Amino acid sequence: MTAVDAATDVDAPQVRLLSGADVDALATVEVGLAAAEDAARLVTGGRITTGRVQVNGPVAWMRILAGTISDLDLLGYKEFHRVGQRVKYHVHLFQESTGNALGIVDGRRITSLRTSATAAAAVRHWAGSEPVRVGLIGSGEEAREGLRAIAGAVPVHEAAVFSPTPANRASFARQMSAELGVTVQDVPAQADAIAGCDVLYVATSSHHNAFLHAADVADVGLVAAIGSTQPVHRELFGDVFSAADRVVVDTPDATHESGDCIEAVEGGWDAGSVTLLGDYLGSPAGDRSDRTVFKSIGSVEQDLVLAHHLLRAAEEQERGAVVDPVGSLRIMR
Incomplete structure (x- = not known):
């Protein structure tokens, strides 16, 4: 190998590593909302390229979601892999213009954080500064992150949660009431969670069977549905x-990957009538007269932008481990 083939990259910056504990400490509502709004506006700009790959082996599987975001001089990927019940998540970020590694972020909470923050950005734009009553269907991690984000984005004066398992929704109500200082009611029926709510957050693991008709949510100002992310999923x-x-x-x-939207299109709904979140955030805020549905399936640029914001916050707060770059430089002919 000659000097032309390989060289020492003396200008490569050190790499910051963020553990799960670092992410927990850095992941404030403000950071999440800023990242969500940045990602939403970048999507409308068209300078993003993404791709994905999944491999399924006899013991383990891995999915990689990759993208470049030229406006941020960013390139990277989120990967997650599973062996039995063990799942690990990571986000790797690089500078697009140089290829230099920027950091590795523990990705365990990245999906739920970006999903909740993206929905909260839509809720804040719809609600303005007025208080809201939130109904939740689902009591898992996605619902917890969702209520945290919404309560950090707009004043929440009350919330109600329904899920099919009484113990789960009771635990949710106790924990979130104490954490947020907001009365969160544990209700025994879906209709009770919907009744009187301004915002309905739907975050379930329902796969094949939808459970909410238009008549059920006719009096709800904004329905945020985040649980149906694949063609087989329905809420x-x-x-x-x-x-x-x-x-x-x-x-x-979202219009062709979510089972909810696929069913709507098959029923005659015009998917071309949707508004991208970035465009919605650019419209006048606080118009509660529109009955609005916010549909989220998530995207890799949201993951990368959130990880980028977390790395910036980590640098400001001097969190994480800083290490020398790994990866020799090779000059290609």
């Missing part, structure tokens, strides 16, 4: 989209 029946005054999506892929 909302198609008529919810047709009956809405406005449908906002976090990514154009």
